[in-house]
Amino acid sequence: MKLRDRILKLMHRADFVPLDARGLERNLQLQKRDRRKLELEIRRLVDAGQVVRIKRDRYCLPSDADLVTGRIRFRQSGSAILMPDRMEGEPESPAVKVDAEDTSVAMHDDHVVVRLRSERPRKRARPTGRSVAPRERRGRVIRILERKRTTLTGNLQKTKLFHFVVPDDPRIIHDIYVSAPAESGLKPAPRIGDKVVVKLLEWTQRHVNPEGRMVEVLGRTNEPSAEFKGILRKFNLDTTFPQAVAEEANAVPTEVGPRDRKNRLDLRSVPTLTIDPDDAKDFDDALSLEYLSGKNIRIGIHIADVGAYVNPDTALDREAQKRGNSTYLVGTVIPMLPESLSNGICSLREDVDRLVKSVLVTFAKNGRVQNVEFANSVIRSNKRLTYRQAYALLNEDDLEAVRKLPRPPAHQTGSIGRALDALTRRELEDLQKWVRQLWSFASRLRKQRMAKGSLELDMPETKIYVDKDGYADRIEKVENDESHQLIEEFMLLANETVARTLKNARLPALYRVHDEPDPEKLDDLREFLATFEIACGDLKNRKEIVRVLKLLKTHPQGHLLRIQILRSLKRAVYRSSPDGHYGLSKTDYTHFTSPIRRYSDLVIHRVFGFFLVRFRNQPRVPGVSAIAMPAGKAATMSEHLSLTEQNSTEAERESVKIKLLEFFEREARKKRRTRFDAVILETRNHGMFVELTESMAYGLVHVSTLVDDLYKLEAGGTALIGRRKRRRYEVGQQISVQVERVDRFKRQIDFRVA
Incomplete structure (x- = not known):
């Protein structure tokens, strides 16, 4: 048994009392030569929050001392919630509420120790959009285990007496005191209104604001370039690659040659297409269609064979693993791989040869899966379609109307493909036939999935497009329509099939897990x-x-x-064990279909390649590593990739918030403001909360802007009613609104009735 496990086993005993390091050494019957190892393990357990140090340098489990360790999440009001650390094999603990005056010197997302107070019943409040519980745990922060941030970004301001930085994140509730710009050592010196990066100094006294030192100027606050750099710094993202990575990327060929095609199934003559968003920079997947004898149809799900160009333990591979995934900010992408690979040789662009890993599924005419085959292949995409174009081909019989659909702007995408109006009538007819045939099978797959209890959680998304200068230019609501569902169903099928195959082969792998x-x-x-x-x-x-x-x-x-x-x-994570996916109602599931943007998929491709050689006796293909994955490495890799994915998700949400605010702030400056359709979601004494139907932006119409009457909240709490005219604004009602004001710091948008 490992020393760490022995320490925890001792502390879990019913008769255990807190011990110092020497006491632990005696109880564990360690030798003097093991003393340094014991001290190291104790330090690691304390840092992880699994053990706490109490008075007289004694150690015990947090629960033995009414202590809880975890991540503290602040609200703008200053109060916070502690999300307790989850110990392996133990159930998730309830959150702990921390009042503003009990947060000590903690900052948002710090790893802290909280001392619990006695539980007390919670008063039920008016619905606020958060789940409620009959009892709550409260506590106060007594120690900072680890700061989440050593730097932060914000807006440089000054009073008559001192300079300070207002953090971009409204959950960092304290302004950061800094020295005068001339004393920063930066050239040119920061100006008031600049967005700057501040290195935090040690903060030990709550009644004194934290202090910091300005280390970088990002530009003028609220300018697109400065906001973009702010996100990069906050989430530790990098648009550039190390020199060794760039050199390896530059050495990769830009075209598929005869040697690359050796030992691969040649599918270049099979009708193949890609369907992606207007602004897609890279194309991971393609679908092909073959009509077989007996009225069967074989659909090929082809995934870019990134492993043909990124070998294990190279500079390219190590950097991709470190990044974990690409991060898609509004108007740009921070790629996992250099652009020459992600947008070039790996991307399944139109009318060029590309190397892929293929899942070939044979369907009977009634939609049942007859057979599944796997192959290393080479394909040639006939057409790059956008979702908008694919939707039109599915639902519009007039091909001349389809032909008029525009290509996406070149500055927004990695490849625009041929314009539809450049295609012959026969080519358009073929495209329509293929897309409709693919949907006929995808729709059946979807019905079968929903019948098995898959949760239909797909919701409209807000898509923000930027102009050439980087400013938010327009906002669209993207529905999860048939064109999206077509691709989704085949990708789900490939992911499930590969996961089940690798599990049955008992090969260590990474699985996508969603716990109950x-x-x-x-x-x-x-x-x-x-x-x-x-x-x-x-x-x-x-x-x-x-x-x-x-x-x-x-x-x-x-x-x-x-x-x-x-x-x-629960949040879906990566795990080395096939524990199933609750949301999809699938026993076996992995990520296989996006190796350009997810390292997990690249790992699965390598294991999959090993499977093809070892279990299916397929010949090795030149330059592609087909290796089994050590079980121990799968566990640590899963944890790392879950964290990088979460970091990217938070960065992407931040980017959307900033661009939404930017768009509506520019709207508020217009002399003639646009009218937006909205739905009333909730009414309060001070106004009504609305959601715009197109952009899904959320904001408040304050009662003070309703100047035609005196409005009061109806007794039932679902409507505002004018005292004199009896005009009603009620939940679910559709109204037109205009932007009233935008608060970039609080990240709030106020509207008024148009």
């Missing part, structure tokens, strides 16, 4: 939904949660309530 939700959270969710007069049974029953999701499709507050359901579920 905590019963307590589902009970809280049921109580919360009841406040909106949505009666539901036991949500631990999958059929019931499927029923509720279907009901919310037509509910006036359905979008927000579906978000609340998502928050009640």
